[in-house]
Amino acid sequence: MSDSLQQLIDQMRTGHRLSLARLISKVENGDSERQELIKRLYPLSGSAEVWGITGPPGAGKSTLVDRLTADLRKKGKRVAIVAVDPSSPFTGGAILGDRIRMQQHTSDDGVFIRSLGTRGKHGGLSHATKEVVMVLDAAHFDVILVETAGVGQTELDILRLAHSVLVILVPESGDSIQVMKAGLMEIADVFVVNKADRPEADKLVKELVTMVGLSDHDEHTWLPPIQKTEAFRNVGVTEVIELMAKHQEHLAKTGKKDLKRREFLKSEVFDILVSRLSQSFDGQIQSRSGEDLLSELLQRKIDPYTVADRMSGVI
Amino acid sequence: MSDSLQQLIDQMRTGHRLSLARLISKVENGDSERQELIKRLYPLSGSAEVWGITGPPGAGKSTLVDRLTADLRKKGKRVAIVAVDPSSPFTGGAILGDRIRMQQHTSDDGVFIRSLGTRGKHGGLSHATKEVVMVLDAAHFDVILVETAGVGQTELDILRLAHSVLVILVPESGDSIQVMKAGLMEIADVFVVNKADRPEADKLVKELVTMVGLSDHDEHTWLPPIQKTEAFRNVGVTEVIELMAKHQEHLAKTGKKDLKRREFLKSEVFDILVSRLSQSFDGQIQSRSGEDLLSELLQRKIDPYTVADRMSGVI
Numbered sequence: 001m002s003d004s005l006q007q008l009i010d011q012m013r014t015g016h017r018l019s020l021a022r023l024i025s026k027v028e029n030g031d032s033e034r035q036e037l038i039k040r041l042y043p044l045s046g047s048a049e050v051w052g053i054t055g056p057p058g059a060g061k062s063t064l065v066d067r068l069t070a071d072l073r074k075k076g077k078r079v080a081i082v083a084v085d086p087s088s089p090f091t092g093g094a095i096l097g098d099r100i101r102m103q104q105h106t107s108d109d110g111v112f113i114r115s116l117g118t119r120g121k122h123g124g125l126s127h128a129t130k131e132v133v134m135v136l137d138a139a140h141f142d143v144i145l146v147e148t149a150g151v152g153q154t155e156l157d158i159l160r161l162a163h164s165v166l167v168i169l170v171p172e173s174g175d176s177i178q179v180m181k182a183g184l185m186e187i188a189d190v191f192v193v194n195k196a197d198r199p200e201a202d203k204l205v206k207e208l209v210t211m212v213g214l215s216d217h218d219e220h221t222w223l224p225p226i227q228k229t230e231a232f233r234n235v236g237v238t239e240v241i242e243l244m245a246k247h248q249e250h251l252a253k254t255g256k257k258d259l260k261r262r263e264f265l266k267s268e269v270f271d272i273l274v275s276r277l278s279q280s281f282d283g284q285i286q287s288r289s290g291e292d293l294l295s296e297l298l299q300r301k302i303d304p305y306t307v308a309d310r311m312s313g314v315i
Numbered sequence: 316m317s318d319s320l321q322q323l324i325d326q327m328r329t330g331h332r333l334s335l336a337r338l339i340s341k342v343e344n345g346d347s348e349r350q351e352l353i354k355r356l357y358p359l360s361g362s363a364e365v366w367g368i369t370g371p372p373g374a375g376k377s378t379l380v381d382r383l384t385a386d387l388r389k390k391g392k393r394v395a396i397v398a399v400d401p402s403s404p405f406t407g408g409a410i411l412g413d414r415i416r417m418q419q420h421t422s423d424d425g426v427f428i429r430s431l432g433t434r435g436k437h438g439g440l441s442h443a444t445k446e447v448v449m450v451l452d453a454a455h456f457d458v459i460l461v462e463t464a465g466v467g468q469t470e471l472d473i474l475r476l477a478h479s480v481l482v483i484l485v486p487e488s489g490d491s492i493q494v495m496k497a498g499l500m501e502i503a504d505v506f507v508v509n510k511a512d513r514p515e516a517d518k519l520v521k522e523l524v525t526m527v528g529l530s531d532h533d534e535h536t537w538l539p540p541i542q543k544t545e546a547f548r549n550v551g552v553t554e555v556i557e558l559m560a561k562h563q564e565h566l567a568k569t570g571k572k573d574l575k576r577r578e579f580l581k582s583e584v585f586d587i588l589v590s591r592l593s594q595s596f597d598g599q600i601q602s603r604s605g606e607d608l609l610s611e612l613l614q615r616k617i618d619p620y621t622v623a624d625r626m627s628g629v630i
Contacts, residue, residue, distance in 0.1 A: 035620050042618040258613065265612050265619060270596055272623040277592055281585050297580050298573065303357040304580060305350050308587040 005033055009040060012139050015109065020139050024114060027131045038131055045137035046261075048080075049248055052162030053147045054187070059168045060194040064231040064240075065147050069111055071237050072143055078110045080141040084117075084129060084148045112141065127271035130161055130264070159187060160267045163260060164247045166240070167224075168192040169208075171200035188224045189247045192240055196228035222250050284311055320348050324355060327454050330424065335454050339429060342446045353446055360452035361576075363395075364563055367477030368462045369502070374483045375509040379546040379555075380462050381420075386552050387458055388425055395427045395456040399444060399463045427456065442586035445476055445579070474502060475582045478575060479562045481555070482539075483507040484523075486515035503539045504562045507555055511543035537565050599626055 011019035023041075027034055053068075055061050062083075069079045105111040116129055129146070136144050148158055158165055167188035172195075191212075193205050208226045217223060225243050229236030251257035284290045293310060296302045326334035338356075342349055368383075370376050377398075384394045420426040431444055444461070451459050463473055473480055482503035487510075506527075508519050523541045532538060540558050544551030566572035599605045608625060611617045 039618045039620050043615045046615060261613060262609060265609065265622075266600055268619045269600075269612075269622045269626065270593070272619055273592060273596060273626065274589055276623070277588060278585070281588060285581055285584075294577060294580065297584075298576060300358045300361060303354045304583045304587055305354050307580075307584045308591070311584065311588065 005037060006040070009037075009138075012135075013044070015140070017109070017112065020112065020135070021114075023135050024132050027135060028116060028128050030128070034131070038134060041135055041138040045134050048133075048137040048141050048144050049164070050133055050137075050144045050146060050162045051244060052158035052165040053145055053168065054158055054165065055168035055192075055194075056170075059170045060231050061147055061168055064166075064168055064192065064194060064229065064237070065145055066105075067231050067234055067237040068145065068241060069105060071241055073105075073108065073110055075241075077142040078140060080112045080136040080139070080144045081114070082129065082132060082136070082144065082146045083113070083115045084146065112136065112139075127268075127275060130268055130271065133161060160264055163251060163257065164189045164244050166190045166192055166244065168194050169204065170195045171198045171204040189222065190240065190243045191224050191226040192236075193226060193228045194231050196236070197230055201228060220254060222247060281311070320352060321355070324352075327450075328359070330455070332424070332427065335427065335450070336429075338450050339447050342450055343431060343443050345443070349446070353449060356450055356453040360449050363448075363452040363456050363459050364479070365448055365452075365459045365461060365477045366559060367473035367480040368460055368483065369473055369480065370483035370507075370509075371485075374485045375546050376462055376483055379483055379507065379509060379544065379552070380460055382546050382549055382552040383460065383556060384420060384426060386556055388420075388423065390556075392457040393425045393455060395451040395454070395459045396429070397444065397447060397451070397459065397461045398428070398430045399432075399461065427451065427454075442583075442590060445583055445586065448476060475579055478566060478572065479504045479559050481505045481507055481559065483509050484519065485510045486513045486519040504537065505555065505558045506539050506541040507551075508541060508543045509546050511551065512545055516543060535569065537562060596626070 008019045008023055012023055023037060025031075026037055031037075053061055053065055065081060065083075069081065072079050105113065114132065116126075116132060133144055133146065146158065146162055165187055167190070169191065171193060191208050193201055193208070195201070205226055205228060212223050212226070215221075215223070225246075227236055227240050227243055229240060231237065248257075251260065285294065290311075293302070293307050297304065297307050323334045323338055327338055338352060340346075341352055346352075368376055368380055380396060380398075384396065387394050420428065429447065431441075431447060448459055448461065461473065461477055480502055482505070484506065486508060506523050508516055508523070510516070520541055520543060527538050527541070530536075530538070540561075542551055542555050542558055544555060546552065563572075566575065600609065605626075608617070608622050612619065612622050
């Protein structure tokens, strides 16, 4: 079993796409070999840049990702795209259609595209997403673009995964200020105002400039630059890539990249522990004594904290 | 300390609103007395009905909640409303404005409104939300309406919190079928088609009827009924309440209510364990040996699973 795993890894390392796809599936499906796989791949990872791309539905995320990919390819970079579908009943479904637009890249060996559901039992970007990124990193991709539908918890999770986060907005919603208040400043490393040919574009840019200027900062702070694009017509895309590169330089120079890596690894270890807790919990709660505890709890003879006390001893 | 806690509880039980608000804050802010509080309140809870109200932004959730509240009040029910703000940069902010509409109820002692952020470190509806509902339950509210902005993970979490889930839709998006495919069938106990005066309303109703009919079911399955409303003009609201009551009866009659309670309590215990794991993890990782492990991890001398192995022994 382990031998065939090593074979897959070796083939993946030489650029064999099917092997890569299989390894990713092992991670995504929580295969029994997953732990062994990550143990072997982790030492080989650590050189890729991970970019998060997020924004509200309809902002043009997929088109921008498409254009960024084409531009990065021209620069000789190998690009992997992870599209995270938040599995929301209200937003799901769009991503698959968007992917069709990416078909121009399917014959290109330097581009790899994978859609993932957020199957994480506990919400947000699943633990598996992080490990899929690790696999792609070990597979020699230079840049990994993680595209998330900008809803709910996923934006906060992208901070535990991406070195640089690009937030894409469009000048159509009147509530740009409200958007700002809600915490985007903490997330964005680069702002993109897409569909910049629309009349309200400059107004949105101005508002963003003001917001960025008002944020707490000193000379060491990275202030997110704002780039106008028309992704559809390929306008402003090269500039976006330059800004992302600048942010990467900033991270490297200030030592923030290592700090981020530290945080990412912490959350990876924590995810592993939670997933073990979850397994052990499921096992215990389905046992005879687990059922008894639950019955007492249902009858309100004991309370949830007392049940937790009794269970945590055995975990 | 405990004495003053008991005093707050006693006052809350006699209907003192400020005491209730304080107790909720203790839960929401993760106060040190939180565990003791829940231990005391849990035996007093268990009689409230918990309704989840979810749907896409702009569907009219808050207006419907407003009307449902007025109607339930006429029936003599005490109503608590928990509005969960998913803290999304892209959707946050709307809820506060919506709340202003609810001001008609503020002079009514039988209505209590509270907005909560989803501060849960691990996404979705936070652990605190469940415990806030528990507090309101112990405070003699008959119906607790939990309103969530319909994005991302929160819909799935509502299933671990609400006895009956109402999904509200509007006949404006052309993608009703896609919405269905994405898993709404698993969530909805009652469908509401709001803004039913719009021309496409009947089309949406028909599509929902078809979807419901096509779902896997036998004679014991609850098939979610579909109710047209114009919440703004108070049309169809009483009918919604009747349907929710029918669903509650169905749950009681079939024993499903107890099964749900069981699942809710399981997830409450699990949340407690994760929160303890989180505390213990933070403590360990900040210790000398934790820092050392993390450094080795950063240098790729060891892998995340090995770090987890070394830590889980001490947890």
